[in-house]
Amino acid sequence: MSSPSLTLAAWAGSWLSGHASPDDVIDALHEWAPMHLVSASDAAAASATGLPERGAADGAALLLTLVRRIDTAGGAGVHLVLPAPGDVRALPAGTAFAAAALAAGEGVVVGAPGTPGVGLVPTVEGPDVLRWTVFAIPSVPEPAVDGGLGAAEFAIREAVRDAASALSGIPTVGTDGRRTDPRALIAEEVAELAWHRYPASLPPRAVRVLDTADQVAAILTVAGRGGGMRAGSASGAASREGALQPLWTAVRDARVGAVAAALRAEHHR
Incomplete structure (x- = not known):
């Protein structure tokens, strides 16, 4: 959660x-x-x-x-x-x-x-x-957002695909000037989000959409964090910011859409 x-x-x-x-x-x-x-x-x-x-x-x-x-x-x-x-x-x-x-x-x-x-x-x-x-x-x-679970899943996957090349092409370095591996930081963010449980009645597809959104949010949080990491140049920082904004919108839409669709499914079950 x-x-x-x-x-x-x-x-x-x-x-x-x-x-x-x-x-x-x-x-x-x-x-x-x-x-x-x-x-x-x-x-x-x-x-x-x-x-x-x-x-x-x-x-x-x-x-x-x-x-x-x-x-x-x-x-x-x-x-x-x-x-x-x-x-x-x-x-x-x-x-x-x-x-x-x-x-x-x-x-x-x-x-x-x-x-x-x-x-x-x-x-x-x-x-x-x-x-x-x-x-x-x-x-x-x-x-x-009211397009159902399919639309929510498609939207988050499309946004990740479209921004992946832009994010991967930006050199990320530590504040000490050395390159750093953000995977441990991303894992920490994901673990924090996974601490909170979903209702057992949520459809598996809704849980999958929410989990994917959490994974993307963890990456975006680490990528946009000022302390410990930064883009390698001013142009890199601008490029990264431009790539992150639509991804954050996709994360919000996926979460809202997944919850709305799940509650509709539960209501009609």
């Missing part, structure tokens, strides 16, 4: 579809932090959810209650969003949720498109605390 939002979307959707228990969802969330706080962003969010207008409620179980109350479609109304600067698809324009999700790079939207719903954005408040801020959304937008 690459983010708390992906964990919540995948596990809550599986639970609402009848394929996981509430304890399974809570255990998965606790792998990110032992304490989860839930707070309303403003009076409108408090009114829509029943949360206190001030302060925060404690417990991951409260997240499940909130999601179940808003999503009456058995998991079909849970949507992962992974926005980035220049890519704000599936965010309700001009809302506080959109601004918060963009700043965090992640969020979960709950509700049927075209109807009022809520958005949840996680923020780390310490090594043991994850806060979920809940926002009221006047009208849930259509999902940004």
Whole structure:
């Protein structure tokens, strides 16, 4: 799992579809932090959810209650969003949720498109605390990526193929001027992502797409890291940046598309 939002979307959707228990969802969330706080962003969010207008409620179980109350479609109304600067698809324009999700790079939207719903954005408040801020959304937008698992798998493979030659052609050296082998760093990144479990009900193809996206994300993280590694020249740095941007978009699309398709499959199973 690459983010708390992906964990919540995948596990809550599986639970609402009848394929996981509430304890399974809570255990998965606790792998990110032992304490989860839930707070309303403003009076409108408090009114829509029943949360206190001030302060925060404690417990991951409260997240499940909130999601179940808003999503009456058995998991079909849970949507992962992974926005980035220049890519704000599936965010309700001009809302506080959109601004918060963009700043965090992640969020979960709950509700049927075209109807009022809520958005949840996680923020780390310490090594043991994850806060979920809940926002009221006047009208849930259509999902940004909705082409199914085949489209998600094709997109991530195409992006990797198109950028592979550009990335491999850029000399990478350490800050001490010597060439370095990034394979160990990539393996560390992959291991960190693999620490978080997927629901057993996720289709194998969805897991394969998510694993591929994690592999690509690990490579991109290492390739773009400033400390310890750098491109061998200014032109190399520019070339690498140009190659990384569409790959990061493909990673986000693959993750969002795989989760959306998996939840649809679970809902109709």
